[in-house]
Amino acid sequence: MWLSIVKKTWNKYFLNRKAILMIDKGLGHIATIKQHSYKTLDAVRGTKENPLEIFLLLMLDRLHNNSKALELLLNDYIKHPTHDFSIGILLRSALLDTIISINLFHVIEENNGKAENEIREQLDANAEQYLSDGFRHIIGNVDGDLGKGFISGDEAKDFYNGLVAKYPNFFEEYQYDGSKPKVRHGKVQQGTLNETIKSSPTLKNLSGIVNTYEFYSKYDHFTLIHYEMIRQDRKIREARITASIEHLVFHSMILHTLIREVYPGDFFIEQSNWIAGYAEQKIISERTGK
Structure with a gap:
């Protein structure tokens, strides 16, 4: 069930993609994502302790917030096409989230045929790794500030003890002695995320998202290349924006496919079926003529 819903939908689309979409198409998709994701978020808000539940809630919350910001910019884009710069930075963040989802x-694809509980264990472990990646960065920042004398040893110790006390499951066994804690999971490598998509027989149909993400990554960094990119032909920029937003529809579909398995009830099944149907009707059928 988990695998077939998404594979059936994205294969039909990404193997037959044609034509350039107008910006108002993208705006319609964004408005739909915003409204649809809000309904799901409203039904699942609250404290979540399971890694997969936390992952899905945070991902959907980021998608919803990103959609609200994109909607504001897209509504004003026709008058102010220079909004492409801000839109690109927002899309970079959203596309990276999509690559992660x-x-x-892919964990489901890799473990297809195994028992549901085994698949769930793998999903939990992977979700925990993604969630813990930021801890490594903030610990490094605190350690660096300590070494430069920006904070005291006591301040660093208090921070480390408090961090592990709040998120104990993400760290190796800790003595609460103020020492630098060790994150349980290895670092998430962007190259590995990208390669998974490009090398998978099923996922390689989505490899265009990696190229688009890497394109918008240049928006986020001050270089001469960025100057050239934001001055491409307007039609090309609009086509890229709209194609990126289509990826976000599929991002929402993947999240809801997982959510329906985590949260019981007809509502979540209906939400999952609805966004899959929307992708089928509004994106796939219109682009392929099927």
């Missing part, structure tokens, strides 16, 4: 879904 695709990789999480």
Whole structure:
């Protein structure tokens, strides 16, 4: 069930993609994502302790918030096409989230045929790794500030003890002695995320998302290349924006496919079926003529 819903939908689309979409198409998709994701978020809000539940809630919350910001910019885009710069930075963040959700879904593909509880264990472990990646960075920042004398040893110790006390499951066994804690999971490598999509027989149909993400990554960094990119032909930029937003529809579909398995009830099944149907009707059928 988990695998077939998404594979059936994205294969039909990404193997037959044609034509350039107008910006208002993208705006319609964004408005739909915003409204649809809000309904799901409203039904699942609250404290979550399971890694997969936390992952899905945070991902959907980020998608919803990103959609609200994109909607504001897209509504004003016709008058102010220079909004492409801000839109690109927002899309970079959203596309990276999409790449991560695709990789999480790949866990299901890799373990297809195994028992549901085994698949769930793998999903939990991978979700925990993604969630813990930021801890490594903030610990490094605190350690660096300590070494430069920006904070005291006591301040660093208090921070480390408090961090592990709040998120104990993400760290190796800790003595609460103020020492630098060790994150349980290895670092998430962007190259590995990208390669998973490009090398998978099923996921390689989505490899265009990696190229688009890497394109918008240049928006986020000050270089001469960035100057050239934001001055491409307007039609090309609009086509890229709309194609990126289509990826976000599939991102929402993947999240809801997982959510329906985590949260019991007809509502979540209906939400999952609805966004899959929307992708089928509004994106796939219109682009392929089927």
